[in-house]
Amino acid sequence: MRYVSTRGGAAPQRFTDILLEGLAADGGLFLPESWPRADLAAWRALSYPDLACAVLACFIDDLPPGALRALAARTYSKAVFGSEDVAPLRTLAPGLHVLGLSFGPTLAFKDMALQLLGNLFEEVLESRGQTLNILGATSGDTGSSAEYALRGKQRIGVFMLSPDGRMSAFQRAQMFSLQDANIHNLAVNGVFDDCQDLVKAVNADAAFKAKYRIGAVNSINWARIAAQVVYYFWGYFRATEAERAADDAPVAFAVPSGNFGNIYAGHVAREMGLPIRQLIVATNENDVLNEFFATGRYRVRASSEVHATSSPSMDISKASNFERYVYDMVGRDGKRLAALWAELGRNGQFELSSDADRAAIAASGFSAGRSTHADRVVTIRRVYRDHGAIIDPHTADGVKVGLELRETGVPLVCLETALPAKFADTIREALGIEPPRPPGFENLESLPQRFERIEPDVEVVKRIVAAGAAP
Numbered sequence: 529m530r531y532v533s534t535r536g537g538a539a540p541q542r543f544t545d546i547l548l549e550g551l552a553a554d555g556g557l558f559l560p561e562s563w564p565r566a567d568l569a570a571w572r573a574l575s576y577p578d579l580a581c582a583v584l585a586c587f588i589d590d591l592p593p594g595a596l597r598a599l600a601a602r603t604y605s606k607a608v609f610g611s612e613d614v615a616p617l618r619t620l621a622p623g624l625h626v627l628g629l630s631f632g633p634t635l636a637f638k639d640m641a642l643q644l645l646g647n648l649f650e651e652v653l654e655s656r657g658q659t660l661n662i663l664g665a666t667s668g669d670t671g672s673s674a675e676y677a678l679r680g681k682q683r684i685g686v687f688m689l690s691p692d693g694r695m696s697a698f699q700r701a702q703m704f705s706l707q708d709a710n711i712h713n714l715a716v717n718g719v720f721d722d723c724q725d726l727v728k729a730v731n732a733d734a735a736f737k738a739k740y741r742i743g744a745v746n747s748i749n750w751a752r753i754a755a756q757v758v759y760y761f762w763g764y765f766r767a768t769e770a771e772r773a774a775d776d777a778p779v780a781f782a783v784p785s786g787n788f789g790n791i792y793a794g795h796v797a798r799e800m801g802l803p804i805r806q807l808i809v810a811t812n813e814n815d816v817l818n819e820f821f822a823t824g825r826y827r828v829r830a831s832s833e834v835h836a837t838s839s840p841s842m843d844i845s846k847a848s849n850f851e852r853y854v855y856d857m858v859g860r861d862g863k864r865l866a867a868l869w870a871e872l873g874r875n876g877q878f879e880l881s882s883d884a885d886r887a888a889i890a891a892s893g894f895s896a897g898r899s900t901h902a903d904r905v906v907t908i909r910r911v912y913r914d915h916g917a918i919i920d921p922h923t924a925d926g927v928k929v930g931l932e933l934r935e936t937g938v939p940l941v942c943l944e945t946a947l948p949a950k951f952a953d954t955i956r957e958a959l960g961i962e963p964p965r966p967p968g969f970e971n972l973e974s975l976p977q978r979f980e981r982i983e984p985d986v987e988v989v990k991r992i993v994a995a996g997a998a999p
């Protein structure tokens with residue numbers, strides 16, 4: 529399998545070459561040259577790690593023999609995700625299911641991809657005799673998920689900037705209680721944008737970046753998408769079994785969306801031949817994507833326009849992975865894609881509204897809706913009252929919009945992107961009770977914490993990276 533850039537201006541590359549890179553040389557995102565075909569009959573009976581190996585082998589064909597199987601088995605285990613099923617499907621009612629993607633170490637779906645990414649990095653760095661230093665900014669979920677995926681890895685240093693005092697006590701404790709020597713938590717006296725600016729400033733120093741081999745684990749990494757494709761197959765197989773439906777019956781997925789990474793993996797699964805009837809995008813008040821699917825206009829927001837909501841992991845100004853989807857919608861025409869993104873750079877927006885564009889979008893099975901704080905609260909209450917289940921605010925956005933847009937007779941699978949324990953405030957507001965904490969998390973906030981407070985000064989960040997970089 530070879531990888532090309534969405535903007536059509538970079539030479540095709542192998543998987544292990546794009547793994548450690550961010551953007552392609554022409555500024556585009558990498559994706560496979562063509563879509564592989566799924567073998568639904570052979571894949572249905574596989575365990576989660578075996579299914580992961582089968583799906584990932586379609587995208588990753590340049591690791592040493594046996595390496596992928598070993599990686600998949602080590603990553604998708606009961607030890608890491610709490611059950612042999614890894615991503616258990618819960619049936620709330622006939623035709624309504626929740627796919628549990630949040631039983632990894634940080635209780636959010638990002639573990640499903642980042643746990644694999646950490647092990648892939650280790651494998652490839654080991655075989656090349658290289659080291660890597662991850663520099664990132666986080667307002668919550670991504671940073672902790674990356675740290676739990678990379679902790680203790682010999683060849684990798686992690687430097688994570690977060691806005692001091694602005695994460696929840698739970699999120700802070702999750703990150704800062706890590707005692708591994710390769711994890712460096714820097715609490716910046718500022719807001720999330722200050723953290724992001726510091727990361728950009730360090731990366732702008734090309735000599736420093738090269739000397740300390742600075743990398744990222746952002747959501748545009750293809751390995752993260754590939755890892756997410758697996759659970760669409762898994763969820764489809766388990767849902768059709770639960771429904772006693774035909775082996776090729778249509779199913780709908782509802783996905784709480786921000787950067788468009790999670791639901792884009794559903795698009796990939798569909799292109800590979802999975803019978804997905806609907807891919808339902810749920811946004812919160814930050815409704816960039818809802819606006820696109822309603823009007824054909826993609827308009828990114830200024831960071832001052834981003835609302836701080838009670839589903840904070842979907843508070844985005846632009847949807848980073850959306851470019852890959854648009855590439856398919858314009859018939860994989862890299863020139864046209866590049867022109868659209870140039871227009872986006874000039875005007876902050878573009879439109880895809882010709883008859884051909886509309887037809888392509890309609891054929892892709894996507895639809896979208898929006899959910900607000902009041903909707904989340906009502907949905908959490910309703911699901912608790914009717915089905916006895918507690919769902920987190922992000923998942924509630926997905927359930928709300930999924931129930932609104934589902935076609936009658938098509939089973940709906942809602943992706944559970946976090947456990948309610950992470951967002952206790954909203955659960956308390958909706959239900960008046962504390963969400964249950966999984967075993968091992970009871971005393972999280974009282975564990976000793978290890979972090980460094982810093983001023984938003986790029987020289988300080990560089991000094992800390994230089995002192996603690998992986999050898």
Ligand SMILES: *Cc1c(COP(=O)(O)O)cnc(C)c1O
Pocket residue numbers: 636637638669670747784785786787788789790791841842922945946
């Ligand atoms: C990251 C995240 C999302 C959004 O996923 P995207 O891939 O960015 O669309 C939704 N819910 C939770 C809990 C998350 O952490």
